[in-house]
Amino acid sequence: MIVGTGVKPLLLILLALAAGSLRGQLRVDSSSEDGQKLPARFEEQWRRKDLGSLKCSVTPYHPALDYGLRMWSGYGARVPASEFKFTQGELAAVVLRVVPEANPAGASHFWQRVNIPRLPAGVTDPRKAELTMGGGYFLGEGRYRVDWMMLHSDGRVCKASWKLTAKGKDLPTRPDTVESLEAVIWRGFPKRNDGKEARATIFVNAAPVWPRRYVSRLSPWDRQILLSTLNSLLSSGRFTSARVVVFDLQRRKVIYREPEFDARALMRLARQLMAVDLSTISMQTLQDPTSPREFLEEMMRAELKEGPQSDAVVFIGTRWRAGPKLQGLSADVKEWMPQTWFLGFTTPQLAGDQDSVSSLVRAVRGKVFNIYRPADLAEGIREISGTR
Numbered sequence: 001m002i003v004g005t006g007v008k009p010l011l012l013i014l015l016a017l018a019a020g021s022l023r024g025q026l027r028v029d030s031s032s033e034d035g036q037k038l039p040a041r042f043e044e045q046w047r048r049k050d051l052g053s054l055k056c057s058v059t060p061y062h063p064a065l066d067y068g069l070r071m072w073s074g075y076g077a078r079v080p081a082s083e084f085k086f087t088q089g090e091l092a093a094v095v096l097r098v099v100p101e102a103n104p105a106g107a108s109h110f111w112q113r114v115n116i117p118r119l120p121a122g123v124t125d126p127r128k129a130e131l132t133m134g135g136g137y138f139l140g141e142g143r144y145r146v147d148w149m150m151l152h153s154d155g156r157v158c159k160a161s162w163k164l165t166a167k168g169k170d171l172p173t174r175p176d177t178v179e180s181l182e183a184v185i186w187r188g189f190p191k192r193n194d195g196k197e198a199r200a201t202i203f204v205n206a207a208p209v210w211p212r213r214y215v216s217r218l219s220p221w222d223r224q225i226l227l228s229t230l231n232s233l234l235s236s237g238r239f240t241s242a243r244v245v246v247f248d249l250q251r252r253k254v255i256y257r258e259p260e261f262d263a264r265a266l267m268r269l270a271r272q273l274m275a276v277d278l279s280t281i282s283m284q285t286l287q288d289p290t291s292p293r294e295f296l297e298e299m300m301r302a303e304l305k306e307g308p309q310s311d312a313v314v315f316i317g318t319r320w321r322a323g324p325k326l327q328g329l330s331a332d333v334k335e336w337m338p339q340t341w342f343l344g345f346t347t348p349q350l351a352g353d354q355d356s357v358s359s360l361v362r363a364v365r366g367k368v369f370n371i372y373r374p375a376d377l378a379e380g381i382r383e384i385s386g387t388r
Contacts, residue, residue: 010041010095010151025094025135027180028109038109042097046147046159054156055083058148061221063139063166067377068228071166071173074136074220075148079158081126084116091153092116094133100176101143108178110135114150134220136181139166140173181224186231188263189240200242201303201310202261204230205249205317205357206276209345216278223273229316229343229377231266236385243310245303246272249323249356252295259307292323292356297333304336312339314384315357319346319370323356329363340366343380348372 029035056079066072077094084090092114099107112135123129143165150158173179208218209225218226234242246256246269256272258265304310322344342361358368369380 010038010045025110025112025181027137027182028111030109035109038095039097039107042095042109042147042149045151045157046149048157052154052156054150054152054158055080056150056158056160058158058160060146060160060162060164061136063164064221065168065374066228067225067371067374068232069172069374069378070228071139071141071168071171072136072221072224072228073139073164073166074134074224075146076132076134076219077148077150079131079150081119081123081129081131083152083156084126084131085154086116086118086126089153090116092150094135094148094150096135096146096148098137098139098178099145099147100178101145102176106177108137108180110137110180132217136220136224138173138179138181139164140171140175140177140179141166141168142176144178186234186263186266189234189242190237191240197241198239198311199308200233200239200312200314202230202233202242202244203299203303203313203315203317204244204246205315205322206246206255206273207249207318207321208278209318211320211347218273218276218278223270225345226273226316227266227270230269232377232381233314233316233343233384234261236381238385239312241308243303243307244269245299247299248276248278249292249295250278250321252292254299257303293326293329293360296326296356296360297330300333300337304338310338312341312384313337313366314340315342315344315361317342317344317357319344319355319358322358325354326356326359326363329360334364337364337366340364341380341384342366342368343371343377344368345371 028038056077059076061074061076063071063073093111094114095109095111097107097109112133114131114133116131119126119129143163145163146161148160204226206218209222230244242261244256244258244261244265245254247254255276256269258269304313340361342357344358361368367383369376371377371380
């Protein structure tokens with residue numbers, strides 16, 4: 001049962017909006033009956049001072065050009081597990097509004113139901129665990145205010161507010177406008193004018209893109225970089241079909257595979273990346289003598305020798321968590337590997353050829369693109385698509 005009279009009306013609207021949807025963050029449809037009620041309920045809730053406090057910390061991500069060449073912004077949030085009771089019927093949700101300063105009437109509302117998981121195995125003290133989540137949106141050039149709120153079914157609330165300035169010329173999103181991330185999701189392979197078929201196998205390394213000390217989940221920015229890079233590659237026009245495989249090199253496992261990738265599969269992949277757990281690694285994996293080379297070779301054999309033959313292989317991922325440099329790639333892999341590339345996100349401080357994926361790609365006479373900026377990605381995709 002939902003309690004807390006201050007929170008109940010807004011939570012009920014959000015739950016009504018959730019009907020039939022299992023997705024993450026959603027933009028509120030202002031034309032729906034519940035969507036028309038939500039802005040006023042949000043404002044009423046935002047102004048209240050008499051509600052209990054829900055402990056949380058929110059980190060805004062300031063606008064940055066993503067690797068689909070759009071201006072992305074978002075947030076990451078953390079809530080101590082001790083803030084939850086882990087009882088049946090307990091509910092929580094995040095709702096936020098993004099307001100263009102030059103066009104307040106053009107405010108956009110987003111929301112996300114918070115799935116309250118059980119405590120991890122072996123953790124008995126909820127003070128030693130926390131729940132993490134995040135979301136994002138695209139912006140046009142302009143100034144914006146973001147009002148963020150987490151609601152709990154017992155009436156407690158956590159609030160945060162911040163301002164953003166998006167700068168950039170010729171952005172796909174119009175000035176003083178907010179767009180949902182789903183607004184630019186890849187819709188399927190384009191038809192080639194020459195009528196030729198071209199198939200790719202794409203391997204995505206599910207690891208944080210940029211180095212940081214503590215890693216438990218892929219951040220919203222990590223996920224956005226990986227998905228927008230995949231989106232840009234699929235939209236480049238060269239390929240007419242693709243197999244997509246997501247792997248965790250550190251844990252030596254494949255976590256997602258789709259032999260015939262399409263727009264619906266991209267949405268499933270987005271949800272899968274949200275669920276990737278990087279906080280633990282099993283003793284069995286630590287004791288497993290399988291080297292990164294053996295794992296990568298076995299993965300490639302399984303994927304490339306099954307079904308239609310691929311014309312190209314593309315690796316997408318980071319270079320700072322891509323394993324040690326490989327020695328002695330198997331002869332059969334070198335023989336039947338098609339043309340291969342690696343779109344590797346890196347920093348100028350990293351060594352040039354000291355990771356597993358880069359050394360594998362070079363061993364099969366492929367090419368590694370070091371990605372520092374979106375422009376580097378654009379150059380790599382132009383070469384892969386044959387338009388450079």
